[in-house]
Amino acid sequence: MLRIITLIWIVFSVNAQAQDYVRSHAIAMHGAPQYSADFEHFAYVNPNAPKQGDVTFASIGTFDTFNGFVVKGTPAAGVGLVYDSLMTSNSDEPFTYYGLLAQTIDLANDNTWVRFNLHPDAKFQDGMPVTAQDVEFSFNTLLENGTPFYRSYYGGISSIEVESDRSIRFNFENGDNRELPLILGQLLILPKHFWQERDFTKADLTIPMGSGAYTLKSFDAGRSVTYELDPNYWGAKLPVNLGQNNIKTLNYEYYLDSSVALEAFKAGRIDFRLENSSKNWATAYTGPQFEDGRVIREEIANLNPQGMQGYVFNTRKDKFSDIRVREAISLLFDFEWTNDQLFYGAYKRTNSFFAASELASSGLPEGRELKLLEAYQDQLPEQLFTQPFEVNRTSGDGTIRKEMREALRLFKEAGWALDKGKLLNAEGEQFEIEFLIRDKSSERIVLPFTRNLQKVGIKTEVRLVDISQFINRIQSYDFDMMTYVFAQSNSPGNEQREFWGSLVADKPGSRNLIGIKSPVVDALIEELIHSDDREQLVQATRALDRVLLWGHYVVPQFHLNTWRVAYWGKLKRPENSAKYNIELNSWWVE
Incomplete structure (x- = not known):
């Protein structure tokens, strides 16, 4: 009888555990994957395409390393081709990932853990099998020695369990972050046996090895x-x-x-x-x-989504710490003239950090977005609740007298005054801006802007540097202003911490180039990350977008669809x- 009871308990236990998760070939952020487990290929490929020939691409600048995972050095173009990830995306879906190195994925019903079951045929380019130990090594190595991006992106993971050579489980601090299983699927897998005898922190020309094509x-x-x-x-x-x-x-x-x-x-x-x-x-x-x-x-x-391309303010510099200064400078960018004279009318003005998508804020906040923002009303500009955010629009004829008058008023409120053609502070120091660029063709775009700045007494300089120096300077936040593109996906998540989060603002190499340290922004990022469904994600993203826009952290430029x-x-x-x-x-x- 004891043996029968024991067997019944074992069967019950196994069945109970089976109910704790769902095994699948793919994970969708919201809803179900487009393709079932027996799909043949993605719709945008030609399955009969020949495998032949050679193609040459151009890259600008130079490179000095094949290790694109660390802060040091300038990585070679295309080096990511060497590696496979646990999962791969379908470019017809906003955010759905299908198994690659992982043959199947077990996701806990309460979203508190995910297990990747590796494909039995997966192997590195030297013939060694890809194992769960390699996955564990890759994750730990990137968190310990990789760029700060990884520590922000994979935040929320509490522990790892290597359950077998082909199975690894990641446990989460809680089940609130629906994105964590998917972004773990993006993890590029390094061969432990290759790197354990080498220094991963070096940015050199060690020939990399992975499991990629x-x-x-x-x-x-x-x-x-x-x-x-x-x-x-x-x-x-x-x-x-x-x-x-x-x-x-x-x-x-x-x-x-x-x-x-x-x-x-x-x-x-x-x-x-x-x-x-x-x-x-x-x-x-x-x-x-x-x-x-x-x-x-x-x-x-x-x-x-077109994201945000703009002239970025380095708010770590005292001269850009005042929001009125940033707004004043923004008024002096004449997009209409620039688009007509330089771009043949090809572009649209960017008016959102999530431009050209349903994630972009517009009009006045309402519904769930308004409720989210009202919780921080005492920390936000009054105008955010009473008027839509709009980028300035000029006549396009090159005359910006109205914008100059308003800019000078804002400068004066912030402690800067025009005196004999120079914009000076109380100590008599002239306002100076250096624009950092890495491509000579960028000069024709930035120079008209600098001329407008000079008209209100700002001293400007356009500094052209090579790609290595450019990367080093932005990673150490050694710049005043520069053009940068904050690319966005249809399903924003953990990467927003890296873009705008306070915790990475002073960490060299992060993508918070602006240096934003805002409790409101931090809170809205977490609302976005922990959204339970698509509608909550959209509303939280719109709220974040609106706060970033009213912070005047960038001078929005333009985009093309x-x-x-x-x-x-x-x-x-x-x-x-x-x-x-x-x-x-x-x-x-x-």
Whole structure:
């Protein structure tokens, strides 16, 4: 009888445990994954694409390391191709991840833990199997020695349990963060046996090894790097990879600036170009190679949130600590004239940190967004509740007298006054701004802005530096103002701590370049991260967006809802375009 009772208890215990989680091939942030477990391939690929040929891309500047995980050094372009992650995204869904190294994923019903069950065929490029110990090593190594981003991104994980060689469980501090299982799926896996005899903290040219589709074939330090498709890639036939990784050899050639790279493209030395300059797009793509169809120009719809591109204030500098100063400077950016004269009217003015998406705030706050903001009403500007945030709009004729008068009024309130053509503080010091740029083509955009600043007595300088110095200076927050893009996804989450969180504001290498230290911003980030459903996420994001806008932390610039691409005819792309990514990985050479 005792044995029967024991067996019954064991069966009951196993069944009870089985009810604690759901095993799946994919995880969606909200709702269900688009594809079932038996899907064949993503809709935006050509499953019959040949695997052949070589393609050359252009990169700007230089590189001095293949370790893109640490703060030091400038990593080589394309080095992420060497690694596989636990899961991979579908670029037709806002935030859904499908198993890659992880064959299946067990997610606790109360969202307090996730287990990754590794694919039995997963192996590194040297033939060694990918194990749970490698996953544990990767996670711990990145948290201990990687950039500050990892500590913010993977915050909320309390412990790790290696349950077997093929199974690893991550336990969470609580079940409030629905995003944690998905962002853990993004973890790139390092081979423990490779790194345990090497110094991971060094930013050098150690040839990396991973489990990805490409291996690093050759390089010329600082000038070029070549990757080759691994003929023994373990995951080539997985549904998430079918129709992808089609190009046999990928080359990245480095150029001093984008204008030289453009000429190299036109001469046929570069095969693909994503064009960011409206002037180039309107005037530079001419010649027989374009007329006879050897080079193809296309504008591909971009359904992504456009995020925020703007002139970033370094609020760690005392001169930018006053919100009135930041607002005054913002008034002197003449987007309408700039768009007409420099960009051929191609761009839209950015008016949100989540532009071109349902996540962007607009009008006056209402409903759940208003309720969230009212909890911090005494810490927020009164105007946030009484008037919509609007970027200034000029006549576009280059005359900004009204904006100058308002800017000078705000400067005066903040303790700066115009005296004999100079904007001075009480100590007689002139207001000075250095704009940090890394590409000479950026000068034509920033110089009209600096001329407007000079009209109100601000001394300006545009400082052009090489890419290595640029990276070093922004990582150490050694700048006044610069252009930066805060890219966003359709499902924002933990990365918002890294963008705006107080805890990383003074940590070198974080993406809180502005230096924001706001209890309200911190609280709204947590509301966003712990949203239970899509509607709560949208409302919390709108509230965060509104607070950031009224903080005047950046001078908003502009955005475009298409990718402007040009490529030589040997490159082919699938008939169906992905919704949220250009997905070059699915192109092929014919």
